[in-house]
Amino acid sequence: MSSTPEVDFFDRLVEAKILLPTGIDGLPGRSGMFEEVGDRLHKAILRAGADDQPETMHFPPAINRKMFEKAGFLKSFPQLAASIFSFYGNDAQHRELVQRIDEGHPWADLQGMTDCCLNPSACYPLYPEVARSGLPAEGRIVAMWAYVFRHEPSKDPARMQMFRQLERVCLGTQDKVVAWREKWMNRGIEVLSSLGLPVTLQTAADPFFGRAGRMLAANQKEQKLKFEITCPITSEEKPTAIASFNYHQEHFTKMFNIKLPDGSLAQTACLGFGQERCTLALYATHGLDTAKWPESVRKVLWQ
């Protein structure tokens, strides 16, 4: 049996009781210490970004399906999207459901689609909220965290199906939005470097679906709409993206009709730190025993 660096790292994390296997790739449980590192990372990012004076909001992991259909994610990334199904049957259909499960037969056809999908990216529910509550001339900056789902089961512990994004969105004029993203790319490098992580900033593209998707990805990269901060987790050659900085131009504001008071379409940008990926980068870089992490790193987290 040949192994891979990803499987080896996962096995070491399980042995150290940092991740807990559940039998599903990309869906591990997390130890209390893993959670604490993530919480403290979150606090460090909030401290670093206090000058934004952001509003804070939180949306649950499930979102409005109609809104999600409109937002276009299913056009670009159908393979990653998840919809929520439930049981709408009567007593007789329930007996059949139970019998099928007992006998190990498929039961998907006894489920019907609900009004909800799972959120694949923290910022989606924000756009309809801003369309509802309005955008002043000075724009808005909103800090959020969200549990997101992406259907991409993997043996790589850094590619979870369900993980948390520590997110911010800036909405306003082009000048404001572009300058804000620029500021945060530098700040992201600063915060993650202060945690001793060997990070690099680079242009990137999203995993658009199918043949047409390759064009979209090339275009995104050429226009420098997406930057990622990467850090080696299981490979020096293929470092993992642990934060991303996305300039949407008018993509979402056109879709949700978000305008500035002068009637012009607003622009947006978002940034997200992957809570689990940043935490895993810390374990990969500094070792599996947090008590032995460098004093400078512990000071930033446990200040």
Next chain:
Amino acid sequence: MSSTPEVDFFDRLVEAKILLPTGIDGLPGRSGMFEEVGDRLHKAILRAGADDQPETMHFPPAINRKMFEKAGFLKSFPQLAASIFSFYGNDAQHRELVQRIDEGHPWADLQGMTDCCLNPSACYPLYPEVARSGLPAEGRIVAMWAYVFRHEPSKDPARMQMFRQLERVCLGTQDKVVAWREKWMNRGIEVLSSLGLPVTLQTAADPFFGRAGRMLAANQKEQKLKFEITCPITSEEKPTAIASFNYHQEHFTKMFNIKLPDGSLAQTACLGFGQERCTLALYATHGLDTAKWPESVRKVLWQ
């Protein structure tokens, strides 16, 4: 148009920007202050339960479908359960998916069932984990929080489809488990009373499905397997359950073959505080402006 106390309360929460409507019943966004109250409530419960010296773990909102089938939730509560579907098609099927969405036609048949369901109750993923990692003679107490999903769309802001449970599970001998649940029923009343909530402890039953379910519920109530702490949120006559205390006997340990070192089946009990429901109870009791909450309540939360 006649309204209800539930709809009125939701409207007041929206007007005060505490909850954010998303167009789906039971799936609102939360304000930063709503989140802060919930976090501080969580900390108050952790402080009150420090003598448990619990292990801490966290599991994501999606869980292993095979495990979930085994755990029997779909037998008892199929109407509340949710399964996760995704897209497994090629380029041509993707074009059809996009066309159907654009034209407003159903697209459920272009989705296939994944290996994941949504977790309806924080403690489910713990049982297979303990079966894997073992149970010493003195038992285990595990503290967790989880985002759970229940398919029961409602206009009542206290009946969300996706909410957080602040949970503990005790596994061990009958004596240990029964005494632990007893201790926590008193402690639950103490903690929530210290927050100025007019709470009551009472026996309760789960919402078992169908005709056979009525028998199960009556039996559960007669055996006092479930207690709830209730608090008026939108009605004095029908107070809302904001915490529950459940004695499972050998239900889960038989299912997952969890034994004590002497070879006997262990027993389990769990307790959960509904983070959103407790927070809503605080707003309903003390008003929508946290700055004006009684000094004694603020002291417990913001100590």
